[in-house]
Amino acid sequence: MLTALVGTTAILKAGGANAFPPQVAEELNITPEQQTELDAIRENAHSQVDAILTEEQLIALEGTTGRDRKRAMGQLDLSEEQRTQLQDIRETSRAAVDEVLTEEQQAQLQAMKEERHERRKNRREEFAEELNLTPEQQTELDAIKENARTQAEAVLTADQRAALEGKTGREWMQAMRSLDLSEDQRAELQDIRETSRAAADEVLTEEQQAQLQEMREQRGHRRRR
Helix, strand or coil, rough: CCCHHHHCCCCCCCCCCCCCHHHHHHHCCHHHHHHHHHHHHHHHHHHHHHCCCCHHHHHHHCCHHHHHHHHHHHCCCCCCHHHHHHHHHHHHHHHHHHHHCHHHHHEEEEEHHHHHHHHHHHHHHHHHHHCCHHHHHHHHHHHHHHHHHHHHHCCCCCCHHHHCCCCHHHHHHHHHHHHCCCCHHHHHHHHHHHHHHHHHHHCHHHHHHHHHHHHHHHHHHHHHH
């Protein structure tokens, strides 16, 4: 995701056909002219970032898009000069995006980012509070969840990953369920789920495991109603 590289917004994409995911562009009422300008900003920033990187670093990013590219960038051994240059690209791109969006769209986009962050924070805090998780347990569970998501996305095709772009939490899960998965993909994803659940059980106490199972059953009951 180019947002990790140039930080124009938390939602602006690098790997898809458009700068904004369709649902975000629709909510912001982005015009075709604006979309063209935003796509050009994204492509320009992407090119500038690639020009900063060494040949070995570019090879490490080859074939990656979206979250995969973001993670790959995070693993690069960047020099201080490269980090400074990336920061410059980030600020220039953010300013360019602001020039394209109206003040109303800028405010709406900021509100969307804050709302998404708050929802994610609240869900995480509610979950931790219900299970009475320690900070150490929360850190371990976050790592398990992130690892599982990385593995799940590695199973998907580029088109399937694009359908998940910009989604988190429940939206991501709903989008996953709507994908046209092959039998092999379903089997691999099931293995990932089982492995992740076993890893989470290793982190939780028996009491917390029982409580989590009860929460899952209650959630399943609500869905069937």
